[in-house]
Amino acid sequence: MLTQDHLLRLCKARDQLRSVDQPSLDEVAKSAAMSRYHFIRQFKAVFGETPVQFRTRVRLERAKQLLAHSSDSITAICMAVGFSSLGSFSALFSRRFGRSPSAFRREMGRAGGLPTPGCLQILRAAWEHDSQI
């Protein structure tokens, strides 16, 4: 069973994995006071993905925000979020979001930015209302 202390250590580890300092997996595991193996296993049980998968997802989400809201080059964004290879960044981005970073940026330019959903219930109510008319 997960104790509260254990849960907090995993949450702190998650925060470290998000940080731009990009500590190694061994460093994060050590600061969580767990072996690398135990840390990976526990992290996946709590957050549903391995630490590496989590860090990749965070980097891709950050890249998406930068692509939508900054004018930095795609290469600069790739490096800024922690990828060292433009090729692997583009491949991972395309796999997760269904289009390349440049295609995503063009789309955001046309759409006027990345929307934040406010209340999907309201949107749904509107959708149901429209479908009944």
Added chain:
Amino acid sequence: MKINLTSIMVDDQQKALDFYTNILGFVKKQDIPMGEFRWLSVVSPEGGDTELSLEPNVNPAGKTFQEAMFEQGIPMTAFEVDDLDAEYRRLADLGVAFTTEPTEAGPVKLAVLVDTCGNLIQIYQHVSA
């Protein structure tokens, strides 16, 4: 007035759909693309009208709230089960992490699990007096 719809924030909608259907056993009800996200909901196969929306936690305010609740060990919602011990064993065998094992608490017996999407979920069974 009826409560037919409620929601829970999740950090990844696809991961949430996998957990809430393949692990918890709910059934997908709605899956409608909405730009970068989806209108995604599940229902219980055991009946009842209530639909649970799996909402993306991309609003920073929502994310802060969700993470604070999680770190404080507070469940975001609760689901009723018929046999808590059996459900606990089934989920534990599937690798689900629990922060509270089956515990009697007055008129209910409860346990708290991690949904892998940023939430603690309480499951409970009414026990006869």
